[in-house]
Amino acid sequence: MNFRLPVRQSVENRIFFYLMFAGILLIAYVLIKPLLSLIVLAILVAGLFYPIYKKIYKFSREKNFLAVPLTMLSIFLSFIIPIIAITVITINQLNVFIGDVAEFAGNSEEISKIINSDGEDSGLNTDKFTHELEKSIDDINYQLEKLPFVNEANLLTIEDVQQIIGDLAKEVANWAGSTAVNIVQTTPTFITNFIVFIIILSTLIPSQKRLKDYILKLSPMNDKIDKLYLTRINAMANAMIKGTFVIAVTQGLISGLLLWIAGVPYIFFWTILCIFLSVIPNGGAVVNWPIVIILFLTGNVVGALVVLLGNLLVVASVDQILRPILVPKEANLPPALTLLGIVGGLHLFGVFGVVYGPVIMIFLITTFDIYIEYYKE
Numbered sequence: 135m136n137f138r139l140p141v142r143q144s145v146e147n148r149i150f151f152y153l154m155f156a157g158i159l160l161i162a163y164v165l166i167k168p169l170l171s172l173i174v175l176a177i178l179v180a181g182l183f184y185p186i187y188k189k190i191y192k193f194s195r196e197k198n199f200l201a202v203p204l205t206m207l208s209i210f211l212s213f214i215i216p217i218i219a220i221t222v223i224t225i226n227q228l229n230v231f232i233g234d235v236a237e238f239a240g241n242s243e244e245i246s247k248i249i250n251s252d253g254e255d256s257g258l259n260t261d262k263f264t265h266e267l268e269k270s271i272d273d274i275n276y277q278l279e280k281l282p283f284v285n286e287a288n289l290l291t292i293e294d295v296q297q298i299i300g301d302l303a304k305e306v307a308n309w310a311g312s313t314a315v316n317i318v319q320t321t322p323t324f325i326t327n328f329i330v331f332i333i334i335l336s337t338l339i340p341s342q343k344r345l346k347d348y349i350l351k352l353s354p355m356n357d358k359i360d361k362l363y364l365t366r367i368n369a370m371a372n373a374m375i376k377g378t379f380v381i382a383v384t385q386g387l388i389s390g391l392l393l394w395i396a397g398v399p400y401i402f403f404w405t406i407l408c409i410f411l412s413v414i415p416n417g418g419a420v421v422n423w424p425i426v427i428i429l430f431l432t433g434n435v436v437g438a439l440v441v442l443l444g445n446l447l448v449v450a451s452v453d454q455i456l457r458p459i460l461v462p463k464e465a466n467l468p469p470a471l472t473l474l475g476i477v478g479g480l481h482l483f484g485v486f487g488v489v490y491g492p493v494i495m496i497f498l499i500t501t502f503d504i505y506i507e508y509y510k511e
Contacts, residue, residue, distance in 0.1 A: 171486065172331050178371050178489065180338035183209055187339050198340055205339055206332070220406050227403035274431050359504055363497070370467065370496040374489040377460035382412040385452050389418045392444040396429060396437030414485055416450060467496050 166173065186208055191201035271291070338345070346364060353360045386409025394401045404421060411417035422445050429438035458472050467475075472492050479491020 169327070169330060172327055173334060174490075175486070176331055176334040176338055178375060179209065180335055180342065181368055182372055182375055184339065184342045187342075191340075202336055202340055206336055209335070220410075223402050223406055227400050230400065273433075356508070359508065362504065363500055366496050366500050367493055370493050371489055373460050374492050377456065378413060378488055380460065381453050381456050382409055384456065385412040385418055385449050386410075388449050388452065389422055389445070392441045392449075393422075393425065396425075396440050397434065398425060398429070398437070398441075416453070418449060419445065422449070467492065467499060471495050471499065 183205055187201055187205040190204045190208075191198065194200040194204070349364065350357050350360050386405055389408040389412075390401055390405025393404050398404060404425075408418040408421050411420055422441055426438050426442045426445075429435075429441065454473060472495070475491035475493075475495035476488055477491070479487025479489070479494070481487070483490045
């Protein structure tokens with residue numbers, strides 16, 4: 135600015151300015167509200183990869199036009215390489231599954247019993263199929279009868295199975311149709327949000343120092359207090375992002391090991407699925423609990439107990455054990471408050487609450503510490 139205002143402003147001028155300032159902030163908030171989660175995510179990712187940017191910036195002899203694209207490339211590779219690996223493993227597992235089905239269909243005597251072999255009708259012999267299905271239901275009921283809380287009224291019948299299959303087919307058809315429609319409808323929005331995210335991220339990465347200096351100038355508090363806030367919040371946010379990844383991988387690998395011990399096939403696919411779902415606390419249960427039920431019903435009681443007890447005693451404890459340990463000393467947040475922030479954040483913000491909740495808690499605790507140190511008389 136090339137003009138200077140008088141040192142003292144009248145009360146009317148100050149009131150008018152602050153009201154105008156509050157109105158502008160409100161309008162700006164309404165304007166960016168649909169993109170607020172993208173902005174927050176971009177700020178967190180930019181802070182996480184800023185040390186990498188500084189190294190690339192120094193290596194490129196302080197050429198920003200090289201450092202920013204290379205940093206963006208490193209961010210994408212951090213996501214693209216795992217996605218490629220997951221895709222390759224999934225395709226290999228599907229090939230194994232298809233091969234197993236083909237081998238089973240070609241060699242199984244059970245298949246030949248329920249398929250007509252007279253050559254006049256190559257379709258399914260429904261009488262034989264029904265007979266084999268009833269045999270399978272009898273086997274399942276035999277296992278269920280061993281349970282003390284199961285009586286004859288709870289046993290399966292062929293009508294129950296037919297009803298389940300019919301309902302499942304309807305649900306799958308409805309889900310497939312709605313998913314296809316949602317994908318078509320949300321694709322333009324996804325592309326737009328992705329472009330906005332890239333632009334915000336590429337702007338924030340080289341601007342971390344300037345942004346920090348601007349916050350220090352904007353805040354009326356002492357710079358020492360502002361830096362304490364920024365240091366603790368940044369440490370907590372980075373710890374939660376890194377911790378989520380480490381915990382998801384740990385829980386997924388443990389779940390995969392338990393499934394392997396239990397003799398579950400296609401173990402790599404289930405392990406990757408558990409890792410992906412474990413980004414949400416205890417999300418791996420979506421895979422593990424149905425497998426426990428299937429193992430039990432098919433007579434693999436030992437395998438079912440291994441997966442069940444392993445999930446209850448080990449997998450479920452990983453989050454509570456590792457996450458507080460991964461919080462750095464700079465954050466200075468007790469483990470109990472960290473866990474409280476995670477649980478509350480999940481209820482309030484969803485998946486991103488794993489990061490937002492502890493950040494809010496560290497902001498609160500830092501405010502208490504500053505009050506005791508600087509403002510309490």
